[in-house]
Amino acid sequence: MDSNNFKIINVSSTSISIEIVDPSQFDDQFNLGSYIKIPYKNNETKYVIGIIDNYKIKDTDKGDEETEPTPPSFILEVKLTGTLDVQDSGTVFERGGHGIPLPPNNGISLLTDEELGSIFTTRIKANERFTFSKLTTVKLGIPINGNKFFNKHFAIVGSTGSGKSHTVAKVLQEAVSAKKGTFEGLNNSHIVIFDIHGEYEQAFPKAQILNASNLSLPYWMLNGDELEQMLLDTGDRNNYNQSSVLRKIITENKKKHNPDIKKVHFDSPIKFDIREVYNCLYNIQTETINSKAPNRYMIVDECGDYNAGDSTKNDDGLELIPEERIKKYFSKQFEFYPSKGQNVSNGTYADGTLDKFVERLENKINNSRLQFLFGENSRDISFEETVKQFISYTNGKESNITIINLGGIPFEVLSITVSLISRILFDFGFFFSKIMKGQQKCETPLLLLYEEAHIYVPKSDLAKYRSSKLAIERIAKEGRKYGITLGIVSQRPSEISETIFSQCNNFIAMRLTNPEDQNYVKRLLPDTLGNLTEMLPTLQAGEALLIGESIVLPSLVKIDPCSPTPKSSDIEYYEIWKEKWKDVDFGKILNEWKK
Structure with a gap:
């Protein structure tokens, strides 16, 4: 490659412009993305390394009919990437275009495969190369x-x-x-x-x-936000009530299955039984009470007279279900006396607050496509x-x-x-x-x-x-x-x-x-x-x-x-x-x- 065929016409801190004076004498193939080297003046081992970013065509024909037309020249825009120092002990490449000599030497050439390879292996140990x-x-x-x-x-x-x-x-x-x-x-x-x-x-x-x-996938490892996202409908106007009930019941079920753990919270990543949670929700939804004794629940196989203790209310006025009643409701789905007579009325959530919630939970735990999450293997x-x-x-x-x-x-x-x-x-x-x-x-x-x-x-x-x-x-x-x-x-x-x-x-x-x-x-x-x-x-x-x-x-x-x-x-x-x-x-x- 004749280096005299190249002329550096512009130098900045990040780029160099190179004019190819006579393209007809240029045999090597430059491409966008090709790497080139420019030697430092009076330093035979050090080179400026650049990558061809783009090129322009420069028309040198003056349009005079009496003279021979001259072919256009090309101007390569080269983005500077670093410096290459070739020593007997090895090749060292440094990122950045710092220290460009002024004026730079015109001995421009394409990097050889060996030189390129040495650049890309600089500072990468043999055992780290991937x-x-x-x-x-x-x-x-x-x-x-x-x-x-x-x-x-x-x-x-x-x-x-x-x-x-x-x-x-x-x-x-x-x-x-x-x-x-x-x-x-x-x-x-x-x-x-x-x-x-x-x-x-x-x-x-x-x-x-x-x-x-x-x-x-163990459902019992879902955190509180994930459980609510999974089981509650964000668009339901009763969402807040449902959340309160869900948190209470799951927390009590975790306490039941983990009696050795002193502090149990809704977010605790410990086992609980989703089927028992469903049983409890179903019973709370369908329960009936003695109209004359609101703390007595009308369960058929309990002779219509089960005392679960008085419910209390939290600061928001929501009913708090007693722990003993929840524990009993975990065991199975009970049958309650219908609320037709004057001595029997609906339970705590008679306004339908839990209806959609219980139905949604039932559909999820019985959905065959969700058995990877709610099946027995996931529970155990x-x-x-x-x-x-x-x-x-x-x-x-x-x-x-x-x-x-x-x-x-x-x-x-x-x-x-x-x-x-x-x-x-x-x-x-x-x-x-x-x-x-x-x-x-x-x-x-x-x-x-x-x-x-x-x-x-x-x-x-x-x-x-x-x-x-x-x-x-x-x-x-x-x-x-x-x-x-x-x-x-x-x-x-x-x-x-x-x-x-x-x-x-x-x-x-x-x-x-x-x-x-x-x-x-x-x-x-x-x-x-x-x-x-x-x-x-x-x-x-x-x-x-x-x-x-x-x-x-x-x-x-x-x-x-x-x-x-x-x-x-x-x-x-x-x-x-x-x-x-x-x-x-x-x-x-x-x-x-x-x-």
Whole structure:
């Protein structure tokens, strides 16, 4: 390459403009995103490194008919990224364009693959290098710092069809296959994928798969807000009365099943029986009383004369049900004498305050699609068994990856399901850290990856999203201290909670076609690539901007193919439509629908 063919015409603190004087003599291929080096004057080992941001065409033809036309020249706009010092002891790359010599030397050339490789491995130890992509310009594998990628939250964003699922699969496949040494069996990676569409079972055939049919989620670990969100109707005018009754009954049931615990509250994460709670609510709703003795309840199998003690009222005037009566009502659903005679009248809640509440609770605990939450297994499962199923320590069937298929989870409980699992794993990490001694580090760091995160942690204040947002935002802010990090995956980043997204330190930004998403991502990126960020809507499938603390230089990369692939291939509509008419087994579909 003839360096005299290049002329530096402008220098600033962040960029250099270079004119290619005679393009006809220029044989090498420059691309947007290509890296170039400019040697320091009188220093043969030090170079200014830049990336081609854009270029302009300069017309040098004067338009004189009597002279030969001259071809145009090109002006390259180069964004400065740092300096490269090549010594016998090794290559050292420093970020930033500080110390540019004036005037700079004109000995401009493309970086060789070896020089590029040395830049990207600067300050990354061999055992920390993690590779899943190549530069789009020279097909050179780009290592990143695996520790800084996984111990900080990261985000993978891209529109449908951009290769987002394949990127997730490739990153995780590389992580679970990495080993220090030649041991056999699993490495110590622990990854939980919240899979909304069931895409990743195919990509990880050895993963532990949890879904609505085999998941056991203990309802008794729901906190107060989640229980009320699950069981109460926020639009019901009697919501306050229902909340008061629910809190009282569940608290008493927790005391019944945990007699050794002195202080029991509505929020206490201890066992209670949802069926007994329903029995009590049903009895309170249907009970009748002796009109002449309001403290006597007319139960048929009690000879119509059960004394449960006087009810009292709180400061708001609401009836407080005596503990003894509640304890009796836990046992079963009683039959009461009808309130037709003058000696028998309706009970405390005769105004229908509890009618819809009791009906709603009955529908939920009897709903076959909610048995993973309200079934017997969920009532009896221990905290230890719950945690083991989520990090695949169950019955000797260890696995690096647990996939929680949320596809069969009813949408009305999706947020609460994600919230509860996230809180359990956070608490596991928190209390695990408490038993670590001195400077001992976490032995089982967890990665929680949320596919299509905008569905359950949106930028919304609606009550139905409150649980999952609070749980995941807490992990985003505090999780790293306890060995819990987040992977946020979404095709609509502008709809994700800013609290969560702003905590991400590494980004894999793929093609984004929505202007709001493009602007949102550009605003949050910790680094910028100048005009290269304008390429977000035109990136090819599998291409991405890789940016963040884990990579030496923000780069335009091509993600390596994954194997096996996730189940996210597009359906060939037109090809299938051209085939002969196919019959549909509607009965089989409906049977699956009714499960």
